Amino acid sequence: MPRRKSDTGLEPNRRAELLRAAAKLFVEKGFAATTTRDIAEAVGMRSGSPFYHFRSKQELLKAAMIEGLDAGHAQLVAAIESIADPEAKLRTLVRTHLGTLLEGDCRSPLLVSEARALDDKARTEIAAAFDRYQVPWQETLEALQQAGKLASAAPPVRLLLFGMLNWSSHWYRPDGTLSVDELADAAVAMLLHAPKNGKKP
């Protein structure tokens, strides 16, 4: 029973569907605690069918991470391409990143810690994807430093920033009083040490 066009009019691309469901479950329950049956059930398949699209559970994780990170990277680049001011650029990067982190349903950057379940070769490929993801960040931070708005653009600064943002997925609740926009502002303010004497007007 293949599902092509004009079946039920639903998603004809079951591979991508599997990837999204797997990523979501991996984030929610963790890689080891998610069974391949969970993933199959989430897309309405029988327990053995995902293995037609992916050779192993590990390969599913690897693909979810790399394709998710690359999609996020493309989103970042598209969001800042028409922005010149480094400060506005950073603000957009932060807001977009928090969007995929807290509002999306794949949230691939959070899977970084699950890479320990993979072998060395796969981890190397994931590290490369993560490096790509970090490029626009590092460029923006260096521009901010050159503009005198940032004391240092050394690697630890970028990593501490990622820490602030990524860890928020452990405590942020969308139904609380803090909006994602406010959270983005708070993070940017902490990094750029809040221009108290606002020079907007």
Added chain:
Amino acid sequence: MPRRKSDTGLEPNRRAELLRAAAKLFVEKGFAATTTRDIAEAVGMRSGSPFYHFRSKQELLKAAMIEGLDAGHAQLVAAIESIADPEAKLRTLVRTHLGTLLEGDCRSPLLVSEARALDDKARTEIAAAFDRYQVPWQETLEALQQAGKLASAAPPVRLLLFGMLNWSSHWYRPDGTLSVDELADAAVAMLLHAPKNGKKP
């Protein structure tokens, strides 16, 4: 074959030994990927013996988290009790926290994300232990705000700070060029927006 005093002169407290080994393995491999046989083997027991000390694998995790957090809390309180200046206090909190995080071998604050494997009642108890852990932090942040060294001491500030620190366990390498002390300085500087015009000399 009980092990009491004067057996081999080794650790007579096997319960604590189990807790430490379990915490270490849970941090390294994750809760679900760590088998009870792994834990038993790590302390030289047979596969069923840990269940004499703990009723279930979940209870082992719960005990490791709560007792680990409370030990860390005691360490924090002891470290800052003789310090008056809020800025020095914060610096000590950060350094001590990074110590248990990066140099210890239990690293209980990192297990927070594994609480999803437990039931509601256990999660409530763990949340209480985590609240206790955060008390000295919140107090110090408020003192800093009153001293005018911090723009805001609202909860998100504390949470973003924890993010910076805890996430460092994903990327920090002890054999790199960055020492834990330097990392602590960088984190504090980012929070207090780095007094560029140093007033040390």
Added chain:
DNA sequence: GAACAATAACCAAGCGCTTGCTTGCTTAAT
């Protein structure tokens, strides 16, 4: 102070269940 009972702290063995994955078959589209 020797004999005995009680207990703490394990080990050896294994039970029932779940896991990732395979195999052979079926069916709709090409």
Added chain:
DNA sequence: ATTAAGCAAGCAAGCGCTTGGTTATTGTTC
């Protein structure tokens, strides 16, 4: 006729945990 995409069934390994015994230690009684 071939292939893409799945299903039905199940296998071997590993999982958390239990059960029944074993042994060094500790208290108790005579």
